[in-house]
Amino acid sequence: MKTEQVGEGVLETWTVDEVAEAFDRNEIVLIDVRTPQEFMFEHVDGAMLMPLAFFKAEKLPGQSDKRIVFHCGSGMRSDRVARECLSAGMERIAHMGGGFGAWKSSGRPYIGTNMATGAPQRSA
Template sequence: MKTETIGTANFETWTTEEVADAFAANKIVLIDVRTIPEYAFQHIEGALLLPMPFFDAHKLPGQSDKRIVLHCGSGVRSEKMARACIEAGIDRIAHMEGGFGAWKEAGKPYIGTSMSTGGPERVNA
């Protein structure tokens, strides 16, 4: 994990491995900031969707029980939204380095769309 101090806040960049381990142990809330169609086509099972255009850092829950980790397709949008969280007064926030692309490249499981049925299917599960 890489940590950057911004004022009094800690901005963290987590690897896919760190996210996968913490998510499997129910230690984090994983928030996908991609678009609705991107999420519908393929997403990390159990990740919540909060698309970037609708993202309001002031509405995020506290992190007393679980940490918040943001992710997008490549890490660019999630980093932008994590920095917006810090500007909104959140003192500790994280995002996943490389985004969903890195997750897939690492062979982590996700929900995809079956090309034969058009329905959801588990990939790499």
């Protein structure tokens, strides 16, 4: 994990492996900040959707039970959202470096769309 001091807070950039391991242990809430269309086409099974266009950092719950980790397609939007959280007063927040593209490249499982039927299907 890479950390960066941002004002009074700490921005963490987690690797795909760190996210997958913590997600499997139910230690984090994984929040996808891509568009609803991107999410419907393919997403990490069990991730929550909070699109960047509708994101409000002040509406997020605290992190006393589970850490929040954001992700997007490449890591750019999730970095932006994480920085917004720090600006809103959170002390520590994380995002997944490389985004969903890195998740898929690592061979991790996800829910995709069967192009023949349009139905969701497990991939990888």
